[in-house]
Amino acid sequence: PPSVNHVQIIGDSIEGNTVRGAGEYFGGREGPSKFKWLRENKDSGEFVLVSTGATEHTLTKEDVGRRLAFVYVPVNFEGQEGKSMLVVSQIVKQAPPKVTNVKIIGEVREGSKVTVTGIVTGGTEGSSRVQWFKTNSPMLDGENGLEALSTSKIAKAFRIPLGAVGCHIVAKFTPMTPDGESGEPVYAISENAVETLPPSLNFLSLTGDYSEGGILTASYGYIGGHEGKSIYSWYLHEAETDSGTLIPEVSGLLQYRVTKDAIDKFISFTCTPVRDDGIVGESRTCNGQERVRPGYVSLTLKALISSHSLFGITYLSSATLKKMSDDAINEVMGWELVNEGELKGYNSKEFDSSEGSRVVETLLDVGDLFDEHIAFPNEEKLASAKCSSSSLVHFSSSFGW
Numbered sequence: 586p587p588s589v590n591h592v593q594i595i596g597d598s599i600e601g602n603t604v605r606g607a608g609e610y611f612g613g614r615e616g617p618s619k620f621k622w623l624r625e626n627k628d629s630g631e632f633v634l635v636s637t638g639a640t641e642h643t644l645t646k647e648d649v650g651r652r653l654a655f656v657y658v659p660v661n662f663e664g665q666e667g668k669s670m671l672v673v674s675q676i677v678k679q680a681p682p683k684v685t686n687v688k689i690i691g692e693v694r695e696g697s698k699v700t701v702t703g704i705v706t707g708g709t710e711g712s713s714r715v716q717w718f719k720t721n722s723p724m725l726d727g728e729n730g731l732e733a734l735s736t737s738k739i740a741k742a743f744r745i746p747l748g749a750v751g752c753h754i755v756a757k758f759t760p761m762t763p764d765g766e767s768g769e770p771v772y773a774i775s776e777n778a779v780e781t782l783p784p785s786l787n788f789l790s791l792t793g794d795y796s797e798g799g800i801l802t803a804s805y806g807y808i809g810g811h812e813g814k815s816i817y818s819w820y821l822h823e824a825e826t827d828s829g830t831l832i833p834e835v836s837g838l839l840q841y842r843v844t845k846d847a848i849d850k851f852i853s854f855t856c857t858p859v860r861d862d863g864i865v866g867e868s869r870t871c872n873g874q875e876r877v878r879p880g881y882v883s884l885t886l887k888a889l890i891s892s893h894s895l896f897g898i899t900y901l902s903s904a905t906l907k908k909m910s911d912d913a914i915n916e917v918m919g920w921e922l923v924n925e926g927e928l929k930g931y932n933s934k935e936f937d938s939s940e941g942s943r944v945v946e947t948l949l950d951v952g953d954l955f956d957e958h959i960a961f962p963n964e965e966k967l968a969s970a971k972c973s974s975s976s977l978v979h980f981s982s983s984f985g986w
Contacts, residue, residue: 587612587659587667594655594672600680601706603643606655612667619658619666625651646706648677680707682760682768689756689773693745694780696808700742701756701773712761717743719752725774731755749779750810784809784858784866791854791871794843797880801841801873803854809866816857816868821850825872829853847877 589608596604606620622642623632632654636642642653653674659667684703691699701715715738718731734749737759745754754775760768786805793801807815819841820829829851835841841852852873858866 586665587615587618587661589618589657589659589667589670592655592657592670592672594653594674598644598653598675598677600644600646600649600677601683602680603641604653604674605641606657606672607640608657608659608670610659612659612661614662616660616662616664618660619656619669621654621656621658623654623656624648625653627651644677649679650676652676679762682707682713682762682766684713684758684760684768684771687756687758687771687773689754689775693754693775693777695745695747695750695782695810698742698744699754699775701758702741703758703760703771703773705760707760707762707768711739712763714739714759714761714767715741715743716757716759718755718757719749719779720755720774721752723753723774723778725755725772727772728757745779747808747811750781751778753778782809784812784860784864786856786858786866786869789854789856789869789871791852791873795852795873795875796878797843797845797848799843799880801843801852801854803839803856803871805856805869807858809858809860810864811861813859813861813863815859816855818855818857820853820855821847822853822872823850825851843877845880848879849876851876 588611590611592606592608594604594606596602598604606622610618619637620640621637622635622639624635624647625632627650635653642655644653654671655674656669656671658669661667682705684705687701687703689699689701691697693699703713705713716733717735718728719734720730720732722730734746734754735743737757743754743756756773757770758773759770785808787808789803789805791801791803793799795801803817817837817839819832819835819838821832822829832841841854843852853870855868855870857868860866
C-alpha cells in the first residue's frame with residue numbers, strides 16, 4: 586500500500602510568508618494524493634480545517650500566534666489510500682509591518698484632495714504614517730529630487746497646494762504597528778503632473794458701515810494658479826435688480842468710503858479674477874444688503890462762567906457740531922432753550938471752526954439754564970443735551986443728518 590515518510594513544512598512561520606508541505610512517497614506510482622491544512626484553536630487546542638487540495642499556504646493575520654498542521658494522505662495511481670501523516674509547524678509569528686500595492690487615488694489638480702492606499706501586513710493601516718512630496722521628475726529615485734509638502738502624519742488624505750502645480754506628487758507610506766514598530770517605506774508617484782485650475786473665486790464678501798462717511802471693505806478668495814492683477818469694480822444701484830452705475834474713482838480698490846451720492850442707494854462690488862499669465866476667469870458680484878443711510882452729526886454743549894454781576898451770573902454756552910463724513914456742514918438750523926416743551930428765545934451767532942465743525946454761541950442768563958435743555962432741531966430729528974447750574978462740563982448727543 587502507498588505510504589509517506591519525512592513529512593515536513595518548508596518555510597519560516599512568519600505572517601505573510603508562503604509555506605509548503607512536502608514528504609517522500611512510497612508504494613508505486615503516486616496518484617491523486619490528498620493534502621490538508623489545519624489551524625490550531627487557541628482555546629481548545631484542537632486543529633480546525635483551513636483548506637484542502639494544496640501543498641502551499643500563505644500565512645495570514647489569523648494564523649499569528651497559532652500553530653498550523655499539514656496532513657499528507659498518500660494515494661497510489663489505482664486510487665488506494667495509505668496511512669495519513671501529519672506535521673505541526675512552530676507558532677506563527679507576526680511579521681514586521683509591510684505595505685504593498687501603494688496607490689495615489691484622486692484627481693491630481695490644484696486644490697483637489699487625494700488619498701494614498703495600500704495593503705498593510707504585520708501592522709495596522711490606522712497606525713501607519715504618510716508624508717507627501719513633489720518632484721519635477723516622473724520617475725522615482727528614492728528621495729532624491731523630492732521636496733516635502735507635508736510632515737509625516739497618520740492621515741492618508743492630502744489637499745494639493747498651489748505650489749505643486751506642474752510637478753508630480755509623491756506619497757511615502759511607512760507601515761507601522763500600534764506599538765510603534767515601523768517597516769520599510771514604500772513610495773507612490775502620480776502618473777501625471779498637477780494641473781492648475783482656471784482662475785476663479787471661492788468666496789466674495791462685503792463688510793463695513795452702510796452709512797455716509799462709512800467704509801466698506803471687499804474680501805475674496807482666489808484659486809487657479811498664481812494671481813495676477815484681478816479687476817475690482819464698485820457700483821451704485823437705485824434698485825437691487827438694476828445693473829448699476831460704475832463708481833470710477835474707486836475702481837481697482839478693495840475699500841470704498843461711502844459718499845453723499847450713495848445715500849438711499851444700494852452698493853455692489855464685482856471682482857474679476859485674473860491669473861498671472863493673463864487668463865481671465867468668471868466675474869462674481871457681491872451685493873450690499875441695505876440702502877446707504879445718511880451720515881451723523883455730533884452735538885457737544887459746553888457751559889462756562891463768563892462774568893459776574895449784581896444781577897447774577899452770565900454764561901457763555903457754545904455748541905460744536907461735527908458731521909461724521911467728508912462733506913462740510915452746509916447749514917446750521919439753530920438751537921434753542923426748551924423748558925417743559927416751551928421754546929424760549931435765543932440770541933446766537935455762528936462761525937466755522939476747524940475740521941469742518943460748526944460752532945454756535947449764545948449768551949444765556951443763569952436763570953435760563955436751571956434744569957433746561959439746549960436742543961438742536963434738524964429736519965424731523967432732534968438732538969438735545971441738558972444744561973443746569975452744575976453742568977460746567979461737556980454734554981454730547983448725535984442724530985441723523
